Amino acid sequence: MFLMKEYRLRPIAEESVQASLVGYPILLQNLLSSRGITTREDAEKFFNPHYQNDLHDPYLLKDMDKAVDRILVAIKNKERILIYSDYDADGIPGGVMMREFFDRIGYGNVENYIPHRHDEGYGLHLEAVETFPEKEIRLLITIDCGIVDIESVARANALGMDVIITDHHEPGGSLPEAYAIVNPKREDCDYPEKILCGTGVAFKLIQAILEKNCFDLALGQEKWFLDLVGIATLSDMVPLVGENRALAYFGLKVLQKSPRPGLQQLWKKLKVNQRNIVEDDIGFSLAPRVNAASRMGKPMDGFKLLYTKDLNEGIESALHLDKINDERKGVVAGIVKDLRKRIKEKELVGELPSVLVFGNPEWKPSLLGLAGNALLDDIRRPIFLWGRNGDTQLKGSCRSDGSVNLILLMEKAKESFAQFWRT
Numbered sequence: 001m002f003l004m005k006e007y008r009l010r011p012i013a014e015e016s017v018q019a020s021l022v023g024y025p026i027l028l029q030n031l032l033s034s035r036g037i038t039t040r041e042d043a044e045k046f047f048n049p050h051y052q053n054d055l056h057d058p059y060l061l062k063d064m065d066k067a068v069d070r071i072l073v074a075i076k077n078k079e080r081i082l083i084y085s086d087y088d089a090d091g092i093p094g095g096v097m098m099r100e101f102f103d104r105i106g107y108g109n110v111e112n113y114i115p116h117r118h119d120e121g122y123g124l125h126l127e128a129v130e131t132f133p134e135k136e137i138r139l140l141i142t143i144d145c146g147i148v149d150i151e152s153v154a155r156a157n158a159l160g161m162d163v164i165i166t167d168h169h170e171p172g173g174s175l176p177e178a179y180a181i182v183n184p185k186r187e188d189c190d191y192p193e194k195i196l197c198g199t200g201v202a203f204k205l206i207q208a209i210l211e212k213n214c215f216d217l218a219l220g221q222e223k224w225f226l227d228l229v230g231i232a233t234l235s236d237m238v239p240l241v242g243e244n245r246a247l248a249y250f251g252l253k254v255l256q257k258s259p260r261p262g263l264q265q266l267w268k269k270l271k272v273n274q275r276n277i278v279e280d281d282i283g284f285s286l287a288p289r290v291n292a293a294s295r296m297g298k299p300m301d302g303f304k305l306l307y308t309k310d311l312n313e314g315i316e317s318a319l320h321l322d323k324i325n326d327e328r329k330g331v332v333a334g335i336v337k338d339l340r341k342r343i344k345e346k347e348l349v350g351e352l353p354s355v356l357v358f359g360n361p362e363w364k365p366s367l368l369g370l371a372g373n374a375l376l377d378d379i380r381r382p383i384f385l386w387g388r389n390g391d392t393q394l395k396g397s398c399r400s401d402g403s404v405n406l407i408l409l410m411e412k413a414k415e416s417f418a419q420f421w422r423t
Contacts, residue, residue: 010034035241046245051223054246058208061201062189067164067180068208074139081110082132084124085143086198087117087294089235089287089302093228094143094166094199096306100225101206105215111135114303117294117366118389124149129156137161144198147183148172166201193243199232200247227254227263228306234279235287252277261314262305269318292325295366328367335363335371343379355409356383363387365395372399382406393418 013021013033020039021029032038037046045054058064074081081102085095095112102110115125124146132140139162146153146165153163153176162179170185182201184191196204206222230251238244255277258264266289267274272281293302301324305317339358346352356379368385375383382404386396400406410420 013038046241049246049249051246051250055207055243056192058204058211061182061184061191061204061208062186063180063182064205064208067166067182067205068212070139070162070164070179071141071205071209072213075105075107078109079138080136081107081139081141082135082137083110083112083141083143084128084145085112085114086122086145087114087299087302088144089290090198090232091144092290092293092299092302093232093235093306094202096303097199097206097225097228098141098143098202099307100228101209101222104217104221112300112303114294114299117299118364121365121389121395124152126152126155129159129161132156132161133159139164142166143202144168146176146178147181147185148176150174150176152176153178166198166205168196168198168201195238196244197232197236197238199229200238200244203229203247223250224254226251227258227260230255231282231286231290231306234282235290237283248279252279252282255282260306260308261311262308262317263314265311265314265318266305266322269322288328289321289325292321292328295364296324296328296331331364332367332370332374335360335367336374339371339375339385340378343375352379352381354381355404356381357386358383359386359394359396361388361394365389365397369397369399372397375399376401382409 010030013029017033017038018026018029021032021043024032024043032043032046037043083095083098085091085098092114095114099110099112102108113128115121115123115128120128122145124142129152138160140156141164143166145167146163147167147169148171150172153165156163157177163176165176165178165181165183167181167183168185169183171183171187175181175186182205183189184194184196184201203222203225206225210217210222226247229247233244233248233251240248255263256275258274263286264274266286267277270285272285290302290305293299293305301317301320304313305321308314308317338360342358343352343356363385365387368387372383372385376399380401380403382398382400384396384398386394389395398406410417414420
């Protein structure tokens with residue numbers, strides 16, 4: 001079952017690169033070179049992000065002008081706006097950020113919706129869209145989802161809603177007929193940074209709105225949202241170069257000063273000095289607890305941790321998320337133990353197949369990606385895991401060690417899947 005893992009050393013920096021980076025330790029020269037940073041100028045930019053210089057013009061994003069104009073019309077006409085965000089540690093901070101933006105400009109005719117991970121799953125759901133007319137929603141803004149939800153967007157249009165999609169996932173074969181689609185991965189979008197996280201794309205929307213109408217806010221007010229952008233950027237593990245590096249760098253600066261009661265109480269619970277927060281505190285402490293809200297319960301619990309301004313509610317949220325994260329660890333450990341036993345049994349009767357598939361209707365689909373990650377180093381082959389959601393549908397996750405393109409693999413057997421996507 002346990003295979004020897006192969007390690008390969010990257011080549012050392014070429015002599016010309018070493019000469020350009022003279023003054024840096026040789027190890028650092030090699031690390032920079034492996035990241036494509038081969039000049040002193042690029043190294044200085046890498047180590048010293050600059051807010052003005054490293055962030056691109058938001059209006060370089062396709063459809064940004066349309067999205068901004070439609071939101072300004074909605075505000076002028078006092079239309080009800082719904083912010084529909086994904087349920088993970090990218091989508092939830094984005095939903096909080098967009099809501100706080102409207103709060104800050106004094107516009108209150110807004111509400112948030114986060115789909116239930118187990119009962120609804122990822123994306124803009126048709127069943128949810130059907131309920132929005134009851135709430136008199138006229139404008140629907142997605143955060144970190146929507147790019148493949150053609151049918152749901154069409155239904156929203158038919159029900160009298162305009163849809164603005166902000167997303168960063170790969171588009172499908174065709175785009176939804178939304179009022180505006182802001183996604184740097186659109187083929188017709190020339191935005192320089194293609195790998196923003198979902199909250200990063202939403203942040204560009206806020207930047208663009210304030211460029212056109214500052215709503216009497218002081219210049220640079222959007223920077224106070226960078227704590228949320230930093231959380232999402234580091235949680236989503238996008239490459240920390242260019243604009244992403246600046247967003248993460250300044251996001252940490254704001255996080256170290258953030259007055260959010262929920263975060264302050266969580267840091268206290270974890271014995272983390274807020275003034276000294278680093279990337280690992282986000283990736284290994286905060287993000288798992290925000291994600292635990294949807295994996296183990298209700299995604300709005302994660303929203304509450306970041307959004308609340310009430311100290312008592314902040315204490316309650318921090319304790320609750322820490323508790324359910326511990327529960328999540330226990331459940332995942334149980335699944336992994338079961339899987340190791342099954343893999344061992346397969347080995348005893350013969351050689352392991354090149355692709356592993358396991359399932360159990362008692363397993364929560366939201367936890368299977370974590371279980372797959374825990375096994376990859378051991379099995380070093382693709383693994384597909386399935387469980388059952390709140391309905392009768394089987395859902396799951398798959399992981400690869402990099403030797404197989406899972407999307408191409410599933411395309412060859414697409415008749416076996418009701419739906420699949422890459423997140």
